[in-house]
Amino acid sequence: MKRKLLALTLALAMGLSLAACGGDTAETTAPAETGAVEATTPAETGDDVITVGFAQVGHESDWRTASTKSAQDVFSAENGYELAFVDCDNDSATQLSAVRNFIQQGVDYIIIDPIVSTGWDAVLTECEDAGIPVIVIDRTIDDSDKYVSWVGSDFKVEGLACGEWLKAYAADKGITEINALVIEGSVGASATIGRTEGFKEIADREGWTILDSQSGDFTEAGGQEVMESYCQSYAGQFNVVICQNDNEAAGAMTAMDNAGVTYGVGGDVILVSFDANKPYVQMVMDGKINANFECNPMAAPTVAEIIQQLEAGETPEKEIYVTESWFAAEDNVTSITVNGEEQPVIHVTQEVLDARPY
Numbered sequence: 001m002k003r004k005l006l007a008l009t010l011a012l013a014m015g016l017s018l019a020a021c022g023g024d025t026a027e028t029t030a031p032a033e034t035g036a037v038e039a040t041t042p043a044e045t046g047d048d049v050i051t052v053g054f055a056q057v058g059h060e061s062d063w064r065t066a067s068t069k070s071a072q073d074v075f076s077a078e079n080g081y082e083l084a085f086v087d088c089d090n091d092s093a094t095q096l097s098a099v100r101n102f103i104q105q106g107v108d109y110i111i112i113d114p115i116v117s118t119g120w121d122a123v124l125t126e127c128e129d130a131g132i133p134v135i136v137i138d139r140t141i142d143d144s145d146k147y148v149s150w151v152g153s154d155f156k157v158e159g160l161a162c163g164e165w166l167k168a169y170a171a172d173k174g175i176t177e178i179n180a181l182v183i184e185g186s187v188g189a190s191a192t193i194g195r196t197e198g199f200k201e202i203a204d205r206e207g208w209t210i211l212d213s214q215s216g217d218f219t220e221a222g223g224q225e226v227m228e229s230y231c232q233s234y235a236g237q238f239n240v241v242i243c244q245n246d247n248e249a250a251g252a253m254t255a256m257d258n259a260g261v262t263y264g265v266g267g268d269v270i271l272v273s274f275d276a277n278k279p280y281v282q283m284v285m286d287g288k289i290n291a292n293f294e295c296n297p298m299a300a301p302t303v304a305e306i307i308q309q310l311e312a313g314e315t316p317e318k319e320i321y322v323t324e325s326w327f328a329a330e331d332n333v334t335s336i337t338v339n340g341e342e343q344p345v346i347h348v349t350q351e352v353l354d355a356r357p358y
C-alpha cells in the first residue's frame, strides 16, 4: 500500500528554511534557480501512485542538470509517480534533513545522490526502521550498506582511463615529460576521490609530476579561480591540465585565455575533462579540449526498473554500473587498456556529436 505524501506542505516549509540558508547561485541552467527546493506534486495522489523522494546534490554543473532532468522525466505523474525533489545545494546537512523529511512524509522510496561519501549510517538506519527502501545513485556511500541498490559510475576507472589515454597520447606526440595540474571536484565526493586516485595511480607509475591538485568544487567559477592561481604560481611550468568536470574546464579555459596560455590541439597545454556533456564533446570536436571522459547522468531509468522489481517482490542487484565512453579530439589513440580490459577511445566527429543524448 502506498503512503500518502505530504509533499507540498512539507516541501514548501523546507523550501522556506533552505532558501533562508542562501548558498551559491547556479553556474549553469539550474532546476532550482534559487538553489532551494523544487517539489513536483500532482494535485491528486491515488493509492496506485508511487511516491519518490529524491535528495539531489545541487545544481553545480551541466551534468547535474542532466541528472535532475532525467529523474523528473522518469518519475513523472504521467508515469505513475509523485516526485518530491530537493536540491540540496551541495550542503550535507541540508541533504540529511531532506532525507529525514522524506521519512516524515512517508514516501514509498528514497533516492539519494550523496554529496559526500561518509556520515550516512544513522539516517539510513532511520530509513530502514521506517521501512522505506533507499536507492543510491551516482556517488557512493562508504560507511553504510543500508540501501537496496546503487546505480552509478566507476570513478576510479574514469581516472585510470584518463591516465592511460594521456600516456598513449604523450607517447604518440613524443612528449617525454608530464607536468600536470589537477582541478579536483568537491571535497569528500566519491567522484572526486575516485578520479583523483585513478589518475594519480597512473601518474605515479609513469613518474609524472603532479604540480598541484586543488578543488574547483565542480563549478565553472571554482575552475576559473583555481586555474587563475595556477597560472600565476606555475607560469611556464605545466603542460597538462586535468579538470574533473566540464564546468571546471570551462572556467580553466577562461583563466588560460586571460593568461595567454594556449590549450587543446596544437596548444601549449593538453586539456582533459570529465563528464562529456554534449556542449563539451563539441569542444573536443573543435579541438579546445583534448579528451573527455564520460560520466553518465542517466541513472533514473534504471532506478525506475529497480522500483518496479521491488514492487514485484523481487530483489534488485546491489550495484549497477552505468555504461561510459571516452572521447578524443584526435584519432592517434584509438584504444586504451584499463584494468586489463581494452576500451575504445572515440574520435569525435559530427556524427558522434549528433548521437550524444545529453
Ligand code: AHR
Pocket (backbone or CB within 6 Å): 060, 061, 062, 063, 064, 138, 139, 189, 191, 218, 244, 245, 246, 274, 275, 295
Ligand atoms: O558526481 C558526479 C559529478 O558531480 C559530475 O562529474 C559533476 O559534473 C557533478 O557535479
